[in-house]
Amino acid sequence: MKKIVFIFLLIAVSLNIFGKELSVKKAMLYSAVVPGLGEMYSQKYSKGAVFLAAETAIIFSYFRMQSEREWVINSYKQYAFSIAGVPKDMEDSYYQLIQNYASSEEYNDDVLRDARNYYLIYNTDPEGYAAYLETHLIPDENSWHWDNTGEWIKYIDLRQKKQDYEIYSNFAFAAAIINRVMSIIDSAVEVKKFNRSGQYLGKLTVQPNWKKKGIKINYEYRF
16 A cells, blocks of 8 residues: 555656646746746747847847947047147046047137126126136146147047947847846746646645545646
8 A cells, every 4th residue: 555655646746847837926037037047947948048149149249338438438548648638537528528629728718708708797706707717727737739630530539439339338238128028028928828738737746644544636727
């Protein structure tokens, strides 16, 4: 009798392993961590491989764009230092001014005009005028001057490349989110299909009943 019970227990364990209902929450969690794992959990290995390959390509693209961006930043900083005498390692807003103005003198002229119109003519505020100039005027040690338009345009092109790489990086980040969301939704759908298909035959459990010297068989199936 004990041998028979043991055999039934082995059969029950086998049925629970090969006919086990999959968890939708687990599949969604796997795909949230790594897109494609949820599909592989539901035995859709080809789909899982596609999502995983897409995630790998997106991550590679993102870091490649970041690397290219850093290279361009170093390039335009070195170029501005060598050609226009721009100090190194300034704030990005300063390099934006160099992109907008051919010289610091031209920029300072605009600052003086705007400050004069606002603080002296319209508001009669000499103290505000002086404070504004102290904050916004470019000092001589940080001055710049592009000798010709061609050099200035080359610098502008480098700055625009940096902005392009930033946009591409944002696109890659957005693509990673979309790929992950799609994998989460798809893995949930595939698990539900798996559980409704013939691959899930129900859950058979066998327990010994020592008082009656027999066994208790229970079969569960969800419609």
